[in-house]
Amino acid sequence: MSQDRYTPNEIELKWQARWQASNAFACSHESDKPKYYCLEMFPYPSGNIHMGHVRNYSIGDVVARVKRMHGYNVLHPMGWDAFGLPAENAAIKHKTHPAKWTYANIDNMRAQLQRLGYSYDWSRETATCRPEYYRWEQEFFLRFLEKGLVYRKKAPQNWCPSCHTVLANEQVIDGLCWRCDSRVEQKDLTQWFLRITAYGDELLEDLARLEGGWPERVLAMQRNWIGKSHGAAIAFTLEKPLPGKERIEVFTTRPDTVFGVSFLTLAPEHELVEHLIDGYEKADEVRAFVARIRNMDRLERQSDVLEKEGIFTGAYVRHPFTGERVPLWLGNFVLADYGTGAVMGVPAHDQRDFEFARKYALPVKVVISPKDAPLDPAAMTEAYAGEGVMIHSGEFDGMPNTEGKQAVARKLEADGNGRATTQFRLRDWNISRQRFWGAPIPVVYCDACGVVPEKRENLPITLPLDAQINEDGRSPLPQMDSFTRCTCPQCGGPARRETDTMDTFVESSWYFARYTSARKEDGPFDMDALRYWMPVDQYIGGVEHAILHLLYARFFTKALRDLGYFPPDLEEPFSRLLTQGMVLKDGSKMSKSKGNIVAPSEMIDKYGADTVRLFCLFAAPPERDFDWSDSGIEGASRFLQRVWRLFMDEESRFLPVRGCSSTAADVQNDTARDLRRREHLTVKKAGEDMSRRFQFNTAIAAVMELVNAMYLAREKMGQDEGDRRVFSSAMASVLTLLSPITPHICEELWERLGHTSSLQDEPWPVWDETALQQDSVTIALQVNGKLRGTIDVPAQADKAALEAAARDDAAVQRHTAGLTIRKVIVVPGKLVNIVAN
């Protein structure tokens, strides 16, 4: 190895080999130390690490390494979210099996992560596509089925024609597939659902537990997505009862406006439509309307420019309070899968109903009267949705509408016509996927017994490794007799296996728990390990998972807790969440099509892993997006060169000491005192920025200042013992503070400093308050709040002395000449402000 040039690649490979050989970051739950579980969202093994991964994992690695140095027993695992569509596409392209492509990518990406020197406990590595992993998911599925948390339902589903599979509601973004941006179609299919709505209330309420630990906007997004609204269910009796159906129920958040109802609107998909129009002379027109609306795709249907349209069904209901006849309409704006698929129309107090009523000449009845401004239905140009007093509302007349909400609901309940209730926007999670590369759903279809769950002792149901993916992307499983042919677990007769696989978001909903006992074979989790490690103390990943993954994982945690797999007091999986920003290039997201990709491997070859890590952390605070800058990484590289050179230039004066080890007795001159003070100041600031605030950019800036100070100090400092100790201590602090960010160069210099132990076992240095004290301080002098000068005064100077010094100052005198001094504000150690006019 060369003696004085900084050769990052040599150094980094040397230390990485050592870490690997000694399993340096392995941990166990059998420990007396306090635990810290640091987790970054695991990657999909697409083939190569990209800059977004580097940023994500560099942030996590700093957190993990800092916590270790603070004495925590740190769990910092890594694995692979290995099921998914790209593997199938690649398999088609290369005429191979998705497993082969996936495992090759994992090997490649593991090597890339190791080349970045991340401190993972590799002995816990998992890949979700391995039967040892997904067999437990199949077991959860069976337990969910027993508990009614899994059910089968036929309903219109989101179908992506390009991916040949259904999608969950969360995976449809603006009517497009989250993965390939194809237009999502609606298709009637029988699918498996996870009853996430059973946990709707808990998922919403427990967001309060995450307050402070999770970004506000993620909490807001989840609240929004769960979408709980309070209101009432109100039943309207059908004028002509249908077989087994006498009433139509609506959900409303405004029961106080019930006396203003002038029509009811049903979704075109409402199950009763065909019965309602039976015998109506214009039934065919209604059928044509329904057909037209149903044929619209989701994007068109949900567009906000879509005109409100409706049609009368010929049927009527009776108002629960007045007994009035209310016409039943169908409307294209009514959602079949929200509430009851039916709404009451109150044109005077709901803008959408108002527009509908004006269009179809339906009556507008004012029942809420705003203070001092009575409404005239004929003159209204828009609905009045504000507060007021109830009028034309029978027994409720004169009541403030805010009270009326509950009063009406109580009366409805007493009369058997409704009740106060809530509605969620959240829907159950469709987990069926018509794809090959996923965990098989462990049920069979038997002609005799119907749908039968697989026996637990038959798990795992493994994916065949001899499958050949169809050219058009459809799953080969339905055509594979070897897979589908099976015996019924109930009657022993011939049966067919389910060929749908589970949504890959199921695997990522519990992987964090599997890491706590990743090699366990006789069960999914070791309860002692779960109790020790869970919850994850710090979770780090992209904000794009704010709803999908983070909501599903929270749901799984609660469901597995209730099934006894998780400790009963484990409420939430992730105590703290950091959503890191994206790495952009030229202002936009890096992508192949834009050709603006910066490959981490090229940067590592050119500058070394330490420099790449340093730049990713220095460029911006972690939550913010940052634009990759070629000259910026040059700057990061320059800084590490500077640290290296400082060490080499001064090698002869270094002693093998720790950070903050010099004492006041070592200080024999001003330069040494200033340097020692700067060292302690840096340890204080960088330490707080790294462990408390997660502001790595300012922590690095502080260390840069210390290094600059050392460059300036070195010429003025001598070779005597005291100066050497002060200078060496500062160097040791630089290396210790920087080691979580740039571990390789720091370990190397630490070793060259003469230490035999590793820096990762070094305790975090502790700054000394007395070292921060100064003899003199600079005080700002203000006149009327404006800075007019500064003076250096003894640190202990009292208020009177400060005021006197300020009045003596020439600049102050110039700015107060001819004025009367009214007041003098003295903030010791900071400033003197003279108020004069």
Added chain:
RNA sequence: GCGAGAGUGGCGGAACUGGUAGACGCACUGGACUUAGAAUCCAGCGGUUCAUCCGUGGGGGUUCAAUUCCCCCCUCUCGCACCA
């Protein structure tokens, strides 16, 4: 429309509890070293009419003092949105 966040030099960003706005880095400029360049080191670097005045998206307010607190407005980013 609702919700969340942001707006500071040429650029990325700093200022944590109201107390010297612009730390640190990039870019740029000058100097040293060098035959020259690169690298390195040192210094400068918001604007200005330069002992002045202006300046943290705009306007008001509180205060001795506001990037920071309060009110109103503008712009941008993200999420949700015919959810009854």
